[in-house]
Amino acid sequence: MNSNKLYLIPTAIGALDRPSPGVLEIINEIEVFFCERIRTTRRWLRDIQPDYDIDSRTFIEFDKHSNRFPMDLVLEQWKKGRITGLTSEAGSPAIADPGFQIVIKAHQLNIPVLPLSGSNSLILALMGSGFNGNQFTYQGYFPIKPQELKSKIQKILPSIEKGYTQIFIETPYRNIKTMESLIDILPDTISISLAIDLLNTNNTTVTKTVKQWRSSKLPSMHKLPCVFVLGKGN
C-alpha cells in the first residue's frame, strides 16, 4: 500500500486566498478527494483553476449521519494505489474538522501523509493579535450559556496571566453578544484581539485592552467570521 499518498490540502478561507504554485501543482496530481462536502470542494477547485478536470476525479464525502467517513471506500482507493487528497470546508483540513479520521487511518496503514501549507485562521489571528505566540491554546467555540462562558473564562484567566494566549471561535451571528459578555467578564488589563473576515477584502484585526474596549465602538463584525484572541495586556 505504499505507492499512494495522502496530501492534506488547505482550501480558501476568504476571497483573497489562493494556493501557492507548488500546492496547485499537487492539486493537479490528486486523483481522489476526501472532503467534508463534495459541493464545496468542487466549487473551490473550479474557483482556483477554472479548467480543472473535475469529472475525471473521484470525490468521497464525510457521512454526517454516521459521523464517519465511509472508510471502506477510502481503503478501496488506497488499495488501488491512488493519489489522494483531504480537504476541509475552509482552511486547514484535520484541524477542528472530521478529517483526522482519514489521517490516523493513513498512519495505521503506513501511507505517507503530506501536509501542504495554506491558510489557517487561528494562526492568522494569533499573528495579527500582537500577543505572545510562545505558548497558546486553541479552545474551539465559546460556551453558549452565560454562566458557562463566565466559568470557562474564570478558569483560563490564570493561564492568560501566565502568558498563555487563548484562541476561540464563535458562530458569526453570536459575535457581538459574546464580545459584550467578554468585555463584561474580563478584568481591565487583559486584551482582546479580533480577527474579522480574514483574507476577505475588508478583513480587520483589532487589539485593545478590555479597559479600552469598554469605551470603544465595536468594529463591524455581525455575522462575519471572527477569531477571538485573549492575551495579556500590552
Next chain:
Amino acid sequence: MNSNKLYLIPTAIGALDRPSPGVLEIINEIEVFFCERIRTTRRWLRDIQPDYDIDSRTFIEFDKHSNRFPMDLVLEQWKKGRITGLTSEAGSPAIADPGFQIVIKAHQLNIPVLPLSGSNSLILALMGSGFNGNQFTYQGYFPIKPQELKSKIQKILPSIEKGYTQIFIETPYRNIKTMESLIDILPDTISISLAIDLLNTNNTTVTKTVKQWRSSKLPSMHKLPCVFVLGKGN
C-alpha cells in the same frame, strides 16, 4: 498615521515552500521590512524572486542585545507613510518570535495590521498528526533537564487524556534524546506524532502509540527540524 500598513509575511520553512501569487504581489509592494535578521530576509527575497529589487528597500533588524526592535526607526517609517512588512526567520512572523513587539505597536497607533497566509510548522504538524484539532496547546520548547521534562509531561497528561492535543518543538540536535525520554515517560496509550523536516524533499510525518514506538526504530530525525505532537491514542 493611517495611509501606511503593516503586513505580516510568512517566510519559507523548507525548500519546497513558496508564497502564493497574491502574497508575492504584496511582497512587491513592501517598502520597508522589519525582520529578525536582515541577511535571512534578503536571502529569502532573492530566492522567491531572483529579480526582486532589494537595494531599493529599507530593512530594520531586531536588536538581540537589547532584545527589542529599534522602535524609533520603526515609528519613523510609519510617520513617513511607508508600506511595511514584518518577517520572521522561518514561517509565520510574531508567533514564537519577537515580531509581536511591532504588531502591538501598530495596533496602539491604529495602523492596519494585515496577516498573510503561508506556512506554519505547528499547524502542519497538527494536520499531519491525525489527532483531535478541536482543542490544542502549543507549549514551545521541551524543558531540557530530565526531571523538569518528566514533571512537565506529568502535568499535561490529564489534559491530553481530556482531548487537548499538545504541541512542542525541540532543538534539532536534541530530538533523539527527547524522543527516547518521551517513550520512557508516557503511558502506552498516548500517541506521539513527529513532523520531520516539513516542506523539504524528505519530509515525514509519523504517528504511533507509545506502545508501538517502544518496539519501533526511530525515523531519521537527528539534527532535522521536528515538531512533536502528543495526543490521545487512536
